[in-house]
Amino acid sequence: MATDSLPSSMVSSQSSKSLQGRTALITGASSGLGRAIALAYAEQGAQIVCADINPNPPPNTPILSKTLAATDLQTPTVDLVNQLHPLESNGGQNGSERAVYVHCDTTRAAHNEAAVRKCVDVFGRLDIMVCNAGIAVEAQPDRILRLHEQPEEWFDRTFEVNAKGVWLGCKSAVTQMLAQDPLGGSEGDRGWIINMCSVLGLVGMAGTSCYSGSKGAVLQMVPFIPPFPIPFPSFSRRVKRGLELMTRRWMFQTKSIALEYAKDRIHVNCISPGFAETAMLEPMKRRDGDQEGAKTTAMLAAIHPWGQLGRPEDIARAAVFLAGDGASWVTGHCLAVDGGYTAQ
Numbered sequence: 001m002a003t004d005s006l007p008s009s010m011v012s013s014q015s016s017k018s019l020q021g022r023t024a025l026i027t028g029a030s031s032g033l034g035r036a037i038a039l040a041y042a043e044q045g046a047q048i049v050c051a052d053i054n055p056n057p058p059p060n061t062p063i064l065s066k067t068l069a070a071t072d073l074q075t076p077t078v079d080l081v082n083q084l085h086p087l088e089s090n091g092g093q094n095g096s097e098r099a100v101y102v103h104c105d106t107t108r109a110a111h112n113e114a115a116v117r118k119c120v121d122v123f124g125r126l127d128i129m130v131c132n133a134g135i136a137v138e139a140q141p142d143r144i145l146r147l148h149e150q151p152e153e154w155f156d157r158t159f160e161v162n163a164k165g166v167w168l169g170c171k172s173a174v175t176q177m178l179a180q181d182p183l184g185g186s187e188g189d190r191g192w193i194i195n196m197c198s199v200l201g202l203v204g205m206a207g208t209s210c211y212s213g214s215k216g217a218v219l220q221m222v223p224f225i226p227p228f229p230i231p232f233p234s235f236s237r238r239v240k241r242g243l244e245l246m247t248r249r250w251m252f253q254t255k256s257i258a259l260e261y262a263k264d265r266i267h268v269n270c271i272s273p274g275f276a277e278t279a280m281l282e283p284m285k286r287r288d289g290d291q292e293g294a295k296t297t298a299m300l301a302a303i304h305p306w307g308q309l310g311r312p313e314d315i316a317r318a319a320v321f322l323a324g325d326g327a328s329w330v331t332g333h334c335l336a337v338d339g340g341y342t343a344q
């Protein structure tokens with residue numbers, strides 16, 4: 001088809017960088033998927049604020065991964081972004097480079113707010129929020145522990161980071177997105193939010209009840225008290241309260257937020273990756289004394305129909321799509337990027 005028969009917006013999106021001039025805040029950007037997303041966004045022209053509790057990649061980065069053997073896993077993400085994708089013009093409002101780091105523990109509201117402020121101070125606004133930071137405590141022990149063997153702290157910490165951290169990140173982001181003008185050159189869009197879920201938020205896996213519960217919460221969290229009165233006036237207050245609590249719904253977090261802000265033209269979507277080659281999987285690979293990690297790697301590859309683990313850039317490409325004009329009418333969606341894992 002000749003390009004002159006296409007709408008102009010489609011022609012330009014084919015020929016230019018898809019995130020040119022947009023500012024992104026990415027949590028958990030120092031490692032794995034967040035790092036790959038930062039690099040992919042920078043390649044597509046975005047300015048990046050890299051938020052993490054640690055500016056450096058974790059020391060146990062996936063040395064067992066053959067896929068990532070040629071990848072730089074040691075240089076801090078901001079330095080790598082600025083080396084590979086330097087800003088052509090004068091930089092942010094303060095003449096900054098394309099990427100800056102901000103220390104941010106996503107479980108703390110003040111840190112999320114400060115990270116958003118950093119975006120505004122350095123680059124003038126926040127267009128894309130990627131709530132990616134997450135932990136998998138169940139991956140740490142050298143064997144799978146079942147629920148009766150797991151300490152209660154695992155649940156609290158996992159939900160604090162994986163669920164509350166995402167909720168706080170969304171809250172800080174929408175607050176800024178509502179306060180700023182729509183992005184110039186867009187169709188009036190105010191922002192793009194991408195939450196990192198997991199296939200384990202969609203289906204179960206033995207030994208991962210904290211993790212999969214928390215990822216389900218990224219899809220299903222905001223408690224909802226029915227707006228209608230319990231319709232039996234003769235019931236006591238206590239019975240009514242009990243009924244009210246029983247009818248609370250665990251609503252879709254990503255979907256609820258998407259519904260709340262669709263009228264403001266803020267896109268809210270999530271990605272559910274399958275098992276991907278990052279530091280998160282390293283302890284699992286070494287289970288049962290397997291120092292080469294071959295057995296677990298082969299097992300994980302085999303449970304994906306595609307026959308291999310995901311690479312961080314596979315997930316990053318989906319994150320580029322969800323932050324760009326290609327996703328102009330996409331909101332409230334959970335995009336599985338999982339080599340067919342959840343198609344089974």
Ligand SMILES: NC(=O)c1ccc[n+]([C@@H]2O[C@H](COP(=O)([O-])OP(=O)(O)OC[C@H]3O[C@@H](n4cnc5c(N)ncnc54)[C@H](O)[C@@H]3O)[C@@H](O)[C@H]2O)c1
Nearest residue numbers: 028030031032033053105106133134198275276278279280
């Ligand atoms: N790797 C996988 O197989 C996989 C699969 C599905 C989903 N995910 C999800 O993708 C996201 C990224 O995981 P990854 O594989 O890149 O892991 P990773 O361990 O390589 O990186 C996680 C990053 O998050 C940071 N972080 C942890 N807690 C934080 C906090 N409270 N505040 C700020 N930063 C914090 C870490 O310092 C690290 O840089 C997570 O939410 C994870 O649950 C990963």
